[in-house]
Amino acid sequence: MTAVKAGDVEGLVRRGPDPRIAVTLVYGPDTGLVADRAARLVRGMVADPDDPFALIKIDGDTLASDPGRLVDEAGTVGLFGGSRTIWVRSGSRNYAPAVDAVLKALTEGARIVVEAGDLARSAPLRTLCEGSPRALALPCYPDDERTLADLIERTLQEDGLRIDRDARDLLAGSLGSDRRASLSEIGKLALYARGQDRIGVDDVEAIVSDVGASVLNALIDAAFAGRAGEAEREYRRFRHEGMDPSAMLGAGLRHALTLLSLRLDNPRGSASQLVANWRGLHFRRKALAETQLARWSAPGLQQAVAWLQDAVLACRRSEPELAHAQAQGVFLRIAVEAARRRG
Incomplete structure (x- = not known):
């Protein structure tokens, strides 16, 4: 049996690939952790990132339709020689027969990372990898x-x-x-x-802290929705109340990164679809959030993130009065840009 205890997985990932292991199965309920560890394993296995044959990505549903393909890919020699890495992403169908075939084929020079979901103890893919001396099964449970x-x-x-x-x-x-x-x-x-x-x-x-975030939503939403006058009034109010400019910029940066993440996850999605996927968004902010996502593209949001980053850095190096001027300036710049993007 080559199942690995959850507490030992991180150390194994750090040490890198074992040349005796052909297939490494990464699975568990924490899909983010599964994806992170699978990606790190793959990075450690790819000897030459410039070789287009060094890394092959295959969908699990593809292997379910053509179980022999994994053996074929594992037997293909890279353009510049050396080992070959195959990254299998899980689908909705059973592709355990493809993994079983490659374990029996005794292919040399190929390393396979299988990124799976939450597998029951009796799942064919898990039992196969736990029972083979040429495979490892790495469980990924929520972080403690x-x-x-x-x-x-x-x-x-x-x-x-x-x-x-x-x-x-x-x-x-x-x-x-x-x-x-x-x-x-x-x-x-x-x-x-x-x-x-x-x-x-x-x-x-x-x-990171949510302290004061809800208070700053009025300023942030006004800026990203293109309401420059409202953003200016809100900024003056927070400044009068003694709010630190770095805190305002930090909240703005967090908001911009959230918008960018939603845009990148679903580039073709409508604003209403993206808002529906925004966890924790208060219902009263949904209309303004849709306005923002309708106006901002991913490249535009990347530019806004850069402006906010630069302002954060500048504020740390400035006297309070100048820091406020810099912070207020970047919020107004975002508001003007959002207004220009009015569809």
């Missing part, structure tokens, strides 16, 4: 406190950032059990902290 802390530090280190322990604990406490959502929040924090060496509690509170 320890794995979240490790995820935060490792992900931020990839961006050249370190995080204080108190800030890390605060961030971990605000994250849920879904790996994809956690990576999204950590990514937002890394963008916000660009230009710093260390991340502190104030940074986490500015970009």
Whole structure:
């Protein structure tokens, strides 16, 4: 049996591929974690990313219709020689026979990563990989406190950032059990902290914490909907109330990244469809959210994210008065751009 305990999976992924293993099955209820670990395994296996034959992606439903294709792909030699990596994405049909065939074929020089969903103990694909000496079955269950802390530090280190322990604990406490959502929040924090060496509690509170977010919705929605006059009034009100410009920019950046994520997940979707997929959106904001998504394309939102990032960095280096001017300026710039995009 080559099933792996959930607590040992992360260490195995970090160590990289075992040359004795032909098939690595990654499965579990946390689809974000499954996708993250499968992608990391694939990156560690692809020796030459410039070789178009070095990595092949196949849909599971394709293999269900043609079980012999996996054996054929595994037996194909790369353009520049060396090992070949095959990444199988799960579909709705049973493709265990294709995996069974490749395990029996004793092909050399090919490594296969199978990204699956939540498989029951009796699922054919899981029992096959757990029972073969040439396969590994890696379960992916929701992150706990320890794995979240490790995820935060490792992900931020990839961006050249370190995080204080108190800030890390605060961030971990605000994250849920879904790996994809956690990576999204950590990514937002890394963008916000660009230009710093260390991340502190104030940074986490500015970009991740929900404190004050609902209060700032009026400003943010007005800006992204193209209501420049309203955005200017709201900004003056928050400034008068003593709101920190970095907190306002952090909330704006978080909002822009949410809009961008929705756009990228469904590029052809209508504004109403995208709003329907926006989890946690208050019903009173839906009409304005539809207006925003109807006006902003993915490239436009990427530009808005860049403006907000630059403003965050500039605010850290400025005196309070200048920081407010910079923050107010970028919200007005977004509002003017949104108004220009009126359809």
